[in-house]
Amino acid sequence: MVLRQLWAPWRLEYIQGADEQEDCVFCFAPGLDDEAGLVVHRGEHAFVLLNRYPYASGHLMVAPYRHEGAFGGLGAVEALEVHNLAATGVAVLEEVMAPQGFNLGWNLGRVAGAGIVDHVHQHVVPRWAGDTNFMPVLADVKIMPEALEATRRKLAEAWP
Numbered sequence: 001m002v003l004r005q006l007w008a009p010w011r012l013e014y015i016q017g018a019d020e021q022e023d024c025v026f027c028f029a030p031g032l033d034d035e036a037g038l039v040v041h042r043g044e045h046a047f048v049l050l051n052r053y054p055y056a057s058g059h060l061m062v063a064p065y066r067h068e069g070a071f072g073g074l075g076a077v078e079a080l081e082v083h084n085l086a087a088t089g090v091a092v093l094e095e096v097m098a099p100q101g102f103n104l105g106w107n108l109g110r111v112a113g114a115g116i117v118d119h120v121h122q123h124v125v126p127r128w129a130g131d132t133n134f135m136p137v138l139a140d141v142k143i144m145p146e147a148l149e150a151t152r153r154k155l156a157e158a159w160p
């Protein structure tokens with residue numbers, strides 16, 4: 001198996017700065033309006049948001065509303081809803097962005113790449129052949145917020 005890692009330098013900067021952040025984005029974002037919080041869909045126990053520091057365009061995260069740091073600490077109802085939201089996220093991304101594949105995963109612990117370590121969340125990352133090349137576009141901080149909001153709106157509108 002060949003595992004090619006995406007090069008996302010802004011994530012390194014983000015992860016290095018994460019310890020200095022006081023607010024948990026997964027607790028903070030649901031209290032904002034959808035545009036400001038990059039919220040794509042609000043479920044009953046969990047919600048979906050766009051990653052502000054994406055590995056790829058359309059990079060979603062699914063998190064429970066409850067501030068829970070342990071993967072095994074999710075209740076059955078929460079875990080099922082996170083799974084179902086991730087599955088719908090895959091379907092919506094397929095419809096809107098036509099990726100050729102996906103990476104779905106959980107980063108547990110800072111060493112594993114987690115920016116927020118005390119509120120578990122699942123990543124849904126769409127993949128295209130040669131998608132490491134999207135970086136020069138998204139790395140432009142002036143373009144990125146606009147691109148994020150356009151993507152958020154498209155995905156929210158396509159959500160069933």
Ligand SMILES: [Zn+2]
Nearest residue numbers: 024027067119
């Ligand atoms: Zn939290």
